[in-house]
Structures are given as C-alpha cells and as structure tokens.
Amino acid sequence: MFTHYLFVFAQVHDEFRIPELESIAELHGFSIKFPDNPEDKKTARPFMVLGLESEEHAKVLSERCILVKYICEFYARGKTYEELHRENQLRANQWQKYAADTSFKFMVTAFNHTIPQWRQRMLSKASRIWIFRERST
Numbered sequence: 001m002f003t004h005y006l007f008v009f010a011q012v013h014d015e016f017r018i019p020e021l022e023s024i025a026e027l028h029g030f031s032i033k034f035p036d037n038p039e040d041k042k043t044a045r046p047f048m049v050l051g052l053e054s055e056e057h058a059k060v061l062s063e064r065c066i067l068v069k070y071i072c073e074f075y076a077r078g079k080t081y082e083e084l085h086r087e088n089q090l091r092a093n094q095w096q097k098y099a100a101d102t103s104f105k106f107m108v109t110a111f112n113h114t115i116p117q118w119r120q121r122m123l124s125k126a127s128r129i130w131i132f133r134e135r136s137t
Contacts, residue, residue, distance in 0.1 A: 003052060021050075024060065033050060035049065075088055
C-alpha cells in the first residue's frame, strides 16, 4: 500500500526530476507511484504528490536526490477550505499520532504568484483553528 507524500523540488532542472527519482528508487530497490492524471505529473511545477511504500523510502529520496528540497507526508487536498478540512478529517488517523505533543509550523507558499502577508496570516490562523479543534476531539 502506498502512502502519499508531497515532494517539493528545487526550481531548476525540472526535466531531470522524474529521472532522478526513478534512478535513486531503482538503485535502492523500491518503486514510486506517480500520479495517474497527466496534469498532476507536470514537472514545470515545483511540487508533486507521489506514493511510496514506506517512510524509509522518503528518507532515502530526500537524502540522495539533489533536486528534492523536502518531502512531507500528504494528508488532504481540496478546491475549497471546507473540502480540504473535510478530507483532512477523513484521514485523521494518519496524523493524530502527532497532534497531541508535536509542535508545528505553517508555511504558506505559492507558485507563479505572491500571496500577500495578510492573506498568509489569515490562512495560517484558519488552519490552526482546525488543528486545535482536532486536538480537542
């Protein structure tokens, strides 16, 4: 079974991202599940959600791939904040083990545009409310 991870790439050499991932995975004897939707597989974007069979595979890729900035376990996506929150609640069993005693940080970033600071703060506060609501249940 594959767990989804968000890969964030350096914004250079986008044509080498997938070949680098595939070669490191092959060298270490594991496979990567790439997105089925061609839109989600475009390498021009600095991020991609990929499936891996183990957290150890994510560690190997983050240590060995020079085009990977970081890798995070991926829990939810949505077209609206409500949809995102609903999806996040459905996968609460994946992240609740961290919620009780783990500190966290929100990073609000964008690709091909800038998000004003006031909007970043608003999104961060809204996300904190969801996390604290989840921690108390």
